[in-house]
Amino acid sequence: MPDQDTLPTPAEVTGARPLSQAVARHRATIDAVLARRDPRLLVVAGPCSVHDPAAALDYARLLAGAAERFSDDLVIVLRAYLEKPRTVSGWTGLLPDPTLDGKGDIGTGIRLGRSFLLDAAGTGLPLAYEFVDPLLAHYVADLVSWAAVGARTVASQPHRHLASWLPMPVGMKNCVSGRLDTAVQAIRAAGLPHTFPGVAADGRLTTLRSAGNPAAHLVLRGGPVPNYDAASVAAALSTLHEAGLPPRVVVDASHGNSGKDHHRQPAVAVDLATQIADGNNALAGVMLESYLSDGNQPATGGRLRPDLSVTDPCLSWDRTLPLLETLATAVRRRRQGS
Numbered sequence: 001m002p003d004q005d006t007l008p009t010p011a012e013v014t015g016a017r018p019l020s021q022a023v024a025r026h027r028a029t030i031d032a033v034l035a036r037r038d039p040r041l042l043v044v045a046g047p048c049s050v051h052d053p054a055a056a057l058d059y060a061r062l063l064a065g066a067a068e069r070f071s072d073d074l075v076i077v078l079r080a081y082l083e084k085p086r087t088v089s090g091w092t093g094l095l096p097d098p099t100l101d102g103k104g105d106i107g108t109g110i111r112l113g114r115s116f117l118l119d120a121a122g123t124g125l126p127l128a129y130e131f132v133d134p135l136l137a138h139y140v141a142d143l144v145s146w147a148a149v150g151a152r153t154v155a156s157q158p159h160r161h162l163a164s165w166l167p168m169p170v171g172m173k174n175c176v177s178g179r180l181d182t183a184v185q186a187i188r189a190a191g192l193p194h195t196f197p198g199v200a201a202d203g204r205l206t207t208l209r210s211a212g213n214p215a216a217h218l219v220l221r222g223g224p225v226p227n228y229d230a231a232s233v234a235a236a237l238s239t240l241h242e243a244g245l246p247p248r249v250v251v252d253a254s255h256g257n258s259g260k261d262h263h264r265q266p267a268v269a270v271d272l273a274t275q276i277a278d279g280n281n282a283l284a285g286v287m288l289e290s291y292l293s294d295g296n297q298p299a300t301g302g303r304l305r306p307d308l309s310v311t312d313p314c315l316s317w318d319r320t321l322p323l324l325e326t327l328a329t330a331v332r333r334r335r336q337g338s
């Protein structure tokens with residue numbers, strides 16, 4: 001095998017960027033929710049990773065139906081994650097490894113992944129994406145309405161620079177240890193202008209100059225101990241206040257907040273709904289790892305089920321829908337109480 005393959009340029013894959021107006025509208029809506037100008041709740045829901053685009057599209061259609069149904073109270077965004085950060089090793093996602101066997105046909109991954117994103121955006125849903133490799137961002141960022149910098153990369157200067165340049169709200173996750181300070185520093189760093197290397201539309205390495213991202217915000221994802229409860233949310237808000245940052249948080253019901261046990265996500269979401277119904281207006285968003293079927297399967301070895309996560313375990317669609325209803329009811333109560 002040759003030790004390098006030439007990739008297409010971003011311009012060759014992104015073309016005329018057909019969805020730019022719809023994406024701009026989604027970004028503005030999400031920004032308004034995070035800034036609490038819009039009283040609804042942001043809900044980022046979807047699989048831990050997309051490994052089977054056709055099945056993930058089936059999920060997206062279900063979620064789009066729910067987004068329509070709950071649109072008075074929730075702004076629902078699809079987790080369309082095509083890259084996975086790994087603690088040590090494992091499948092790194094559809095973009096870098098579309099054949100799920102470590103061959104790393106990134107060129108095919110870019111085309112397949114982008115085609116999935118276009119189809120998923122065609123359901124009308126805004127898309128969420130974790131930018132793991134800053135180089136790959138240039139192939140997909142135009143379709144993304146909410147971005148995450150993950151717990152494993154939130155300390156990284158290239159990711160903070162990228163976030164300062166991305167034209168959508170970026171959630172900075174607390175790091176794996178559970179500490180908030182790195183994410184708070186990342187929010188401050190992303191808010192500033194930076195000059196850094198990136199990839200131009202024609203594929204050349206280029207100098208990018210960012211204006212700073214005013215919509216970077218904190219995502220509480222727990223650590224060895226959870227941080228979704230009312231006391232942890234209050235502590236996070238006071239940390240943001242001390243740092244001179246706006247009082248708003250998104251809380252991830254999965255990952256460290258559920259000990260990666262999907263059975264615990266409903267209890268976390270119900271606790272968050274109670275905080276919302278009790279009037280916590282700074283609780284601006286909730287993340288759920290949810291897919292067609294409950295649980296997960298190993299990414300390697302044998303035939304993979306299309307409907308089951310190959311990374312973290314997810315809540316089934318049947319168990320997700322009632323949670324969306326619960327969150328929507330909580331938002332109505334918050335509104336009535338305000």
Ligand SMILES: O=C[C@H](O)[C@H](O)COP(=O)(O)O
Nearest residue numbers: 084085086087088090311312
């Ligand atoms: O969200 C997915 C995983 O939590 C993340 O990619 C890390 O997974 P790992 O600890 O299994 O490598």
Ligand SMILES: C=C(OP(=O)(O)O)C(=O)O
Nearest residue numbers: 048150151152173221255
């Ligand atoms: C990897 C993820 O989360 P975290 O960075 O919080 O572990 C994720 O949301 O897929």
